[in-house]
Amino acid sequence: MPAERYPVVWIGRAAVVTLPAEVDLTNADSVREELASVVSQGPVMLVADMSTTTFCDSAAVSALVRTFRQAAAGGCDMRLVASALAVRRVLAITGVDRLIPIYPSLAASVGGPHDTPVRGRHAPPGDDKATADADSDIIEPG
Numbered sequence: 001m002p003a004e005r006y007p008v009v010w011i012g013r014a015a016v017v018t019l020p021a022e023v024d025l026t027n028a029d030s031v032r033e034e035l036a037s038v039v040s041q042g043p044v045m046l047v048a049d050m051s052t053t054t055f056c057d058s059a060a061v062s063a064l065v066r067t068f069r070q071a072a073a074g075g076c077d078m079r080l081v082a083s084a085l086a087v088r089r090v091l092a093i094t095g096v097d098r099l100i101p102i103y104p105s106l107a108a109s110v111g112g113p114h115d116t117p118v119r120g121r122h123a124p125p126g127d128d129k130a131t132a133d134a135d136s137d138i139i140e141p142g
Contacts, residue, residue, distance in 0.1 A: 006034050014045040014110060019053050028059035035067040039076055046071050047109045050082045061094045068100050079109045 007018040015038045023031055039046055048064065050056070064080070071078040080102045082088050091097045103109035 005030055008034075008038055010043075011110060013043055014047065015041070015043040016047045016049055016106065016110070018049045018051075021052055022055040023050070023053055023060035023063070024055065024057045025059040028057075028063040031060070032063035032066055035063070036070055039067065039071050039074060042074070043076055045077045045079065045110070047079045047081060047106065049106055049109075050080060050084075050087055051106060053082065053087050054084045056087050056090050058094070061090065061096055064096060064100065079103060081106050081109045 006020065009016045009018075017035060017038055019031060020027065035046065035048060046067070048067070068078045078100055080091070080096075080100050081104070082091060082102050083104055088097070088102065091100075091102060096102075101109075
């Protein structure tokens, strides 16, 4: 297994991956590969920590959505931490905030099930129709 490019901290069976200040076309593939590598290790929760990320583009959105789909297929709960307004705006415009819960801090993201994301509609576990509706709203770059 190659060396980690981004810091990964394990809290029990939850993995927290700290993403860089900018996630764009130049590094989105390596971000996706790193997140996929962590998902393949079988965490029950993956937190993509974008708390220091100040810029992301459509390539970042695609990497996050692809990782979410991989995580969900393996029974892993994925969450995002995003505090920069510009990042949260991109995630909202593309509909990612309706697919992946977004939290304002790392502490909130790894808290209990009653901690609520910043915004977005999230289906209760097993609500396939709501999940399918949310998936259909996502604008993923081709």
